[in-house]
Amino acid sequence: MSSSFKALGRLLRYARGYRRTISGAIACSVINKLFDIAPELLIGVAIDVVVNQETSFVAQLGFESPRSQIMMLGILTFVIWAGESLFEYLYQLMWRGLSQRLQSDLRQDVYQHVQQLDMSFFESRPSGQLVATLNDDVNQLERFLDGGANAIVQVLVTVLAIGTVFFVLSPLIALLAFVPVPLIIAGAFYFQRKASPLYADVREKVGVLSGRLANNIAGIATIKSFTAEAREAARVRADSEAYVEANRRAIRMSSAFIPVIRMGILTGFLATFLVGGLQALSGELNVGAYGVLVFLTQRLLWPMTGLANVVDLFERAMASTRRLFNLLDTPCQTQDQGTQTLSAPVRGEVILSDVHFRYSRTHGGIKGVSLTIPAGQMVALVGTTGAGKSTLIKLLLRFLQPQKGALYLDGVPIDQLSLHELRRHLALVSQDVYLFEGRIRDNIAYGRPEASDEEIIRAARQAEAWDFINALPEGLDTLIGERGARLSGGQRQRLSLARALLKDAPVLILDEATSAVDNETEAAIQRSLAHIAHGRTVIVIAHRLSTIVNADNIVVLEHGEIVEQGDHQALLALNGRYASQWRVQTGHASDVSGV
Template identity: 35%
Template sequence: SGRQALGVEYDMRNQLYSHLLRLSFGFYDRHQTGQLMSRATVDLQGVRFFLGYGLIFFFQHVITLVGVTAVMFWYDWRLALIALAITPVLIGLAYRYSHISHPLMRDVQQKMADVATVAEENIVGVHVVKSFAQEPQEQAKFDRRSEALFRQSVNANRQRAFYVPLISFIPLVAQAIVLLIGGRMVVHGQMSLGHFIAFNLMLAMLVMPLRMLGMWIGQAQRATASGERIFQVMDEPEEVTDKPDAVELPPGEGLVRFEQVSFAYVPGRPVLEDIDLDIDAGRTIALIGHTGSGKTTLASLVPRFYDVSAGRLTIDGVDVRDLELDGLRSEIGVISQDPFLFSETVRENIAFGVPDATDEEVEHAARLAQAHEFIDKLPDRYDTMIGERGITLSGGQRQRIAIARALIVDPRILILDDATASVDATTEAHIRLGLREAMKGRTTIIIAHRLSTIALADEMVVLERGRVVARGAHDELIGTSTVYAEIYEHGLLEHELIEQVEAAAS
């Protein structure tokens, strides 16, 4: 039983993790990490405990009840009926306890997840908490969540303390009545003493499983509540997935075309509307606009992190929804503003997209990203372990490793989402030198606010409120687009400084 329960837990955990990996970004936009971690740990353990102990006891007791009841009827059907007269009462109490305890246990599991969420957020964001001296406030928040869990657990235990003893007491009443009536039958010669003793021994065997009923119901309801929470995730549909007849991305140069594309994270609240945009193969465009104009969302549609709400997006003439996801994303390198690094070596982080990459390929990508110089100075060079989320590296170093990670896959399309926002002017100048080489022959989409980064583009596309309002080179836009003119004026001084630093770096 224990081995089977562990096997079920093992299979469920692997299936849950596999399903989590397949779910789209939209799912993670709606769910907290701590809630998901609680389902994968605490809830799974609750299910495993019930399967390991609850079910085996259940089947043992069912077999005992059926067997003993049959023998009792064979011995004396009158006393057997008296013993079983409490059955309707037991069923009614069991139903009532089950009906009351299930929502309580479900709420307990949810509040345990709330506690885990607060703990996870504060551990991950410990630098922010300490920087703003918010330890007392965060401790108070954790205490409130813990107190809510405590109160709900007390409510659940209060119900358990009432129903479990009551359910355990009812079979004893039946046993007492059988002793009374059976004793009178022995006294009046209607039953032999040996017959009476044998019947009571069987009755004791019947009473024990019935007295365990309350405890078993409590365990079952906790496991059911945990199972519901697990299957809420398991039953979550994969919003972005391969079609049954999905095809591989055909050879091409990286022509990207948006045709009347609209997109909304929430129905009825469009973020992008009627986007018509062609990006020629090998060209570099910069998406510019104020915060919230839809730049990152537009770029996220290319690797199909989200599906368009209307219209279609094609790469080399094929709708991305008709392509195999693995093949599509292997041809697209994405460098985000806040890069995530794993708790692995520098080499493993750079080669994440190409696990069998050679040392020469890893070093070449690092040189393109202007990362080789600082990696060479690390204690174990490319074999240096990086702390969780790259915490042992500076922001600029993390960004350059992320750029190298994107370049090593030799992508057909490159997406730079404010990729130089976290570095200083000198570092940015070095990265730009590497990016100029890396971008040659690749379709590149740049999302940036710095003019120094925008200058890498062949042309600019201006977005405002989810629509393309202008497109062209600097000379065309400076006099026709107020949005571009405003961004240019604010970044002009910075642009001049970067150019001076870049000239010195080269």
């Protein structure tokens, strides 16, 4: 079984909760198609009435006069057209409603699963490709369910219903007319096998293009500052042309299918037209029956030209479905199976015991780190880039899983806590501040949406952000733009700190929160720390050693190992790596070697 039919089977299993809707939609499509082909039968019956009058087929049903026969056919025509219209409305309502619900459910399920994946997953995949999968791929499935599914059902009904009529009226003509059908179906499956990898390539190319566009739009300031517009436009052009070429190959395959189908249709139609005509002339076939066969041949074969479009929709949808389910099948390395809870009040003691972690690609990480951070203390992690500082924070937040060793919060192994239980007691302020498009109020209250304005203002004051917020015309209701684009870097950092403070977690983590801010913001954050450090555990990653001179313990990391620790004065007296770096930053170093 091809990959497309495997994807269809997986989709049907996923949609088993909609079986009643699917059955209803199929039933309406079947009834609509039966009503749709009925007028051709009425035309043949009408011809029979005109030719044979009192001896016609309708006369045998009790309508003896030709006038009453015509009136009966008129009433029947009205009923058939009304029934066709009604069931067309119903099947469109059901199929389109199903497509909307199914695409929405699938998008939500995939998104919810993606949210649970490890940070390493997002670090190894362009965000644009994920957005393309969640949007464009889901939309491809929606387009197929909107029209393609109904078309497949109605083609099958057409073949079965018209085939039955043919074999009743003339088995010989039925055989001749149906000769092209297996060839058409075989051609459709041949096309499907050839088209499947082509459409998979189309979906891959659109993901690459979406990723390129998303990255370039996010990095537009860098592009402009390096006057790289022409170079980036050329890259987008190359990705766009690759997408066009992939589509061209798929279209070339689908376009070649229709002329072949037309020749098959011509063969079946000529057989009915010529053989049926000769039988009607010789009296072997009723004239009305001949008219029915001629009209039904077209109704049987011409819709099959649409098979190319249906298969095209099907292949695009199944290529997208495979990508969606592949994403849904991506395993979560961090298992959220913890059941323990922390005893209130949470003190915030953090212990790392012989913790090891190594990145598979860069081979960096940490090895054998053991560290106790007493509740209520401020601990600073310092070291060169790649020393393992941020890795320790990711392990504590369970963005990563240690390969050996364990981490504890208030004496409880963190993998025995649910992710919600663990992370609600941790507040993170990162160097790369992410603010959501919307109001300042919503961004500060992101961790506690129910917080009152008084609590929001208190957190803003603690983060020394209230002065600039209050000076804005809209205050807390000020719209900040995408990623906070309307604010300065220092303002964004202070809002991030206010957001963490409002969460009021017992453990506050500052991951290089002052490395990219101005002196004023750095001083503001230092003043904030002096007030907020009381009663909570504070873990600080800092390159600027001036921000952590008051830390209770300073831990120096190198190549993933702890090489020094102590308070500021003790480390200066040790005259090791920390002291060397301190001299470099304060301008008292005879050389710039060191950490």
